[in-house]
Amino acid sequence: MTDTVMIPRPAGHAVRWTGAALVAAVLVLALIGPLAVPGDPFAQSLLKALSGPEAGAPLGYDHLGRSIFHRLAHALRLSPTIALAAVLTAGLAGLVLGTFAAARGGWTDRVLITLADALLALPGLLLVLIMLAIVPGTALGFWAGLSLVLWVEFFRLTRATTRETLASPAVQATRLLGFGPTYVFRTHIWPEIAPMMLTAAAFGTATAIMAIAALGFVHVGMRAPTPELGLMMVELLPYWREAPLALLSPVIATFALLLGLTLLAGSRET
Amino acid sequence: MSLLKAEDITVSQGDTPILHPVSLHLEPGEPLVILGETGSGKSLLAQAIMGTLPRDLAARGRVALGDRLLDAARPDGFRPLWGRQIAVLPQEPWLSLDPLMQAERQVTETHRLVRGLGTTEARVQAAADFDHLGLTGAGHRYPHELSGGMAQRAAIAAARAGGARIVIADEPTKGLDAARRDEVADLLLAELARGGGLLVITHDLALARRVGGRMIVLREGRVVETGPTKTVMDAPTQTYTRDLIAADPDNWAARDRQTAGAPVLTATGLAADRGGAQLFSDLSFDLAEGRILGVTGPSGCGKSTLGDVVLGLVPPSAGRVKRSEGLAPTAFQKLYQDPVAAFPRHRTLKGTLEDVARRHGQTQDRIDALMHRLGLAPVLLLRKPDAVSGGELQRLALLRLLLVRPKFIFADEPTSRLDPITQKHVIDLLCETAATEGCAIMLISHDPALVARTADQMLSLDPAAPNLDVTPTRVAGALQ
16 A cells, blocks of 8 residues: 655664763763762862873863863763753743643734744844843853743744644544543643654753853853853863863863764654 | 566565465456455555565566566566556546646646657647547646646546556545546546556445456455456355445445434534635534434535534534533544544553543443454554554544443544445444444435435535435424
């Protein structure tokens, strides 16, 4: 009966495992690294400025003589934590509002979609900067700003899928059989949305980490001496000739983390 | 000399044979019908002959086309013949025509690129084709501006423009109503009269009868019976063929009319419209327990809308539906055309049925009893909806409704996607349900024969015919 042409599938599993391995490697470095090699990310020793790796500092020292390994581990805890918190908040808000808009329709839907479109029209980084200026505390500001930027994606995905699902005969049948909205959400809507939400969450995390690093790089994000990926890069940039490894460490770590997340998100078979 | 001769064609997936050796030959002027249910391998046979099998299936056998000898195991050899020797008639013409291109230009293009005519010559030829098929003046329309029949003819013109003498039609009447079905059959036969070969693959007995010629009956990849179509259909020698022919609604025994029980609903002066156009108006009828109301009419006439109005899913633009007092809100249920789309697709059937049973205070015993009564194997419950055959899933859908103890079931073309034998089984179960459960049923079908032999009351929504319920109920309803 099938007259479809079989197209060889890309090796989705391999891609997914590569992504997972990259993210896991970075997380191991961030969480277990400082336990294996104890050290302080803030301790300065100007005598050791820009010197190479040694037992107590496996990646060498920066221009102020601080251990890059420990600063990197600290930075790799900070950005993903803020990013995850923002993605969780945004995902939850997007899910609730998206389902709500799709289920209610009418004015509720129109107001929410207009709000989402309006936010989408603003540059994301600008929104984060505004929130940084309003909210006290840089980490809190990042969380608020990134949540505000990221929820739109989750909202639009949820709304589109929920609308389609709610209009399906399957949902109509379930309602005729006497089930309420909770059951419809649990058996029809959530199984459709869940895999998409995971993909969007992985992309969202990558976007958030990138945003934090980008603002750090232009000196408007995290403040020194907090170790942060973008801030570390810009601090070490003038010394790239003397200490290439020092500069490359945050660059490679950021790249691995973002690539891992993107592979993880992109490999899902829809 | 035969136009096409295929010997010992087999198809297998890995080591599993799907189609056992089949041989056939196609003579000029004599159509060949391959009849079988879904999954009988009839489409695979055609694909093996054309060299268009999906890549994970392997074919073997020899195909002689005119003076060429081809190996079915090497589909690449067939490619140069597509369009030039063998033309495939598309199942759904609207989907096979380019929606952004005028109809005649699509035919001109084939003349020019496949047959190799010059630009002017191709244009003249395409215009001649359109005249020949009664499409004069329709050449500049886009596919969406053509009626179904015109689109089908345009698709035939495009398929034939390459100069192929052999036409293969795979389920050409899928989803068409009786009038359109005959139109397509006549069109195919007209093509045949030009001295070509015609291979029709179908499960539609009426089409097979109309096409005539010779017939091969397939079942589960094996040939059951062969012979002249008329002989096979009038005097089948095999049990399976007999069952298949007996399952044709035209050959069903009429159901005994049921005496009406307590009234379930009364509809008065119903009207509905879609996009500003009125679908029906002033429909009145009432339904009582155990009765079946058959609704017929061509596609798009508002049959399904009428059912949804009765269920309260769509508000009528005029009139009202009054449910009998004391009925539970869930007493009105719907049986869907496509059962796969009516189940939560990520949940096992067991989970879904248990949820319904729990919601309505039924026990597992009731599910088991119904499974047994509907002839369903318990193992099916462990699967998800898309892993169960259409006939089984439709019975499971019926089971799900029965757990609610409904008083009214709106059956929206419940068997239009099923094979004749399965269709008969499902309709029989539906009739049985009406009797044993004391349930009123509104049965919608595009097949007048099916409705005529099943329903106690009939309602025709054909816009050409007056909307008349032919039983006294209608008169009584109108007087109220």
